[in-house]
Each structure stands twice: as C-alpha cells, then as structure tokens.
Amino acid sequence: MKPIRLTIALGLMLVAGVALAKEDPTNPVVLKRVEAMRAMKAQVTLLGDMAVGKAPYDAALAEETAAAFTTTADLVPVLFDAEEDDPASDALPDIWFNRGEFNQKADRLYKAAMGLDWKSAGGLAASMNAVNAACKDCHGRFKM
Ligand code: HEC
Structure with missing residues (x-):
C-alpha cells in the first residue's frame, strides 16, 4: 500500500473508533453514576491483571485499589437514588420500580468487594470471581 493510502485507511479507522466510542451523558446525575461504573471497571481490570500476572502484583497498589473499589461499590444505591434519564444512558427504568x-444486587457487589483478598495475586484471583459475577448479575437485569 502506498503511504498516502495507508494514511487514509488509518484515518478512517480512527473515525470509526470515535463513532463507536460511547458518548457521555449530559445529565450530571447520570454522568456521575456512569463515571463511577467506569472507575469500578478500571479498578477491577487492574486487580484482575494483577491476579493473572498481566500486571506485576503490588500489595500496596492492590490494597489501595480494592479499598477505592469497595468505597465506590458502597455508593451504587445512592448514585441510582434519583430516577434520572439521559439519551446516552443504558439504565433500565426497572431500577426505579424494583x-x-x-x-x-448492589449489596451483593459490596459484599464481594469486602471479600477481596488483595494480600496476594492468588488471593485476588480466587476472590475476583464473586466480584465479576456481581457486575454481570446486575447488568443482566438492569442495564440495556
Ligand atoms: C446494582 C447494579 C449494578 C452493579 C452491581 C454493577 N453495575 Fe455497572 N451499570 C449498572 C447500570 C444500571 C448501568 C447503566 C448506567 C447508565 O447508563 O445510566 C451500568 C453501566 C456500567 C458501565 C458502562 C458505563 C458507560 O461508559 O456508559 C460499566 C463500564 C460498568 N457498569 C461496569 C461495572 C463493573 C465493572 C461492575 C462490577 C465491579 C458493575 N458495573 C456493577 C448497574 C450495575
């Protein structure tokens, strides 16, 4: 491929990437809960990477990340307290009827977070399953 064509191809891939990226909600209440979810995803990813050796295990970082994650998990019911919507939201209205x-389900997540054994990579690996199951359990029921 000629360099110019390659440049165009790369440019198109970038545009497609932007189009696929999720837009941010403009409703500040919705943005706050979505940002908390994104933070939890980043925390769980880091802990999971340490568990399997994709990231070097670091006890201090694991403890700090698990603590921050537990704090956010504890906030989930409060973050969804107000029945707020946004065109970019994936929350199902069922949340506010049930x-x-x-x-x-939020409590299940909090308990799994409290049960995180961050003291070793093996401990993380064993205790991450309950966390991942709790994310899935709620998304399957209350997220588009
Ligand atoms: C009690 C229910 C519940 C639990 C538990 C839960 N989520 Fe969510 N999550 C939701 C809902 C509802 C949405 C959609 C929020 C919206 O768009 O308004 C969501 C959205 C998300 C999103 C998309 C954010 C975006 O960019 O739009 C991510 C990522 C996410 N959750 C990660 C996680 C992870 C990781 C866990 C577990 C550690 C988790 N969630 C646990 C209910 C939950």
Missing part, C-alpha cells in the same frame, strides 16, 4: 432488587 428498588429492593436493585439494592440487593
């Missing part, structure tokens, strides 16, 4: 069930 608060009890939603909060139960």
Whole structure:
C-alpha cells in the first residue's frame, strides 16, 4: 500500500473508533453514576491483571485499589437514588420500580468487594470471581 493510502485507511479507522466510542451523558446525575461504573471497571481490570500476572502484583497498589473499589461499590444505591434519564444512558427504568432488587444486587457487589483478598495475586484471583459475577448479575437485569 502506498503511504498516502495507508494514511487514509488509518484515518478512517480512527473515525470509526470515535463513532463507536460511547458518548457521555449530559445529565450530571447520570454522568456521575456512569463515571463511577467506569472507575469500578478500571479498578477491577487492574486487580484482575494483577491476579493473572498481566500486571506485576503490588500489595500496596492492590490494597489501595480494592479499598477505592469497595468505597465506590458502597455508593451504587445512592448514585441510582434519583430516577434520572439521559439519551446516552443504558439504565433500565426497572431500577426505579424494583428498588429492593436493585439494592440487593448492589449489596451483593459490596459484599464481594469486602471479600477481596488483595494480600496476594492468588488471593485476588480466587476472590475476583464473586466480584465479576456481581457486575454481570446486575447488568443482566438492569442495564440495556
Ligand atoms: C446494582 C447494579 C449494578 C452493579 C452491581 C454493577 N453495575 Fe455497572 N451499570 C449498572 C447500570 C444500571 C448501568 C447503566 C448506567 C447508565 O447508563 O445510566 C451500568 C453501566 C456500567 C458501565 C458502562 C458505563 C458507560 O461508559 O456508559 C460499566 C463500564 C460498568 N457498569 C461496569 C461495572 C463493573 C465493572 C461492575 C462490577 C465491579 C458493575 N458495573 C456493577 C448497574 C450495575
């Protein structure tokens, strides 16, 4: 491929990437809960990477990340307290008709977060499963 064609191809790939990226909600309440979710994803990814050796295991960083994650997990019911919507939101309205069930799933996440054994990579690997299952459990029921 000639360099100019390659440049165009790369440019098109970038445009496609931008189009696929999720836009941010403009409703500040929705943005706040979405940002908390993104933060949890980053934290869980880091802990998971340490668990499998994709990232070097660092006890201090693991403890700090697990603590920050637990704090955010604890906030989930509060973050979804107000029935707020946004065109960019993936939240199902069922959340506000089934608060009890939603909060139960949030509690499941919090308990899994509290159960994180960050003291070794092996401990992380064993205790991450409950966390990942709790994310999936709620998304399957309350997220588009
Ligand atoms: C109690 C329910 C619940 C639990 C538990 C939960 N989520 Fe979510 N999550 C949601 C809902 C609802 C949305 C959609 C929010 C919106 O778009 O308004 C969401 C959205 C997200 C998003 C998309 C954010 C964006 O950019 O739009 C990510 C990423 C995410 N969650 C990660 C996680 C991870 C990782 C976990 C577990 C550590 C988790 N979630 C646990 C309910 C939950």
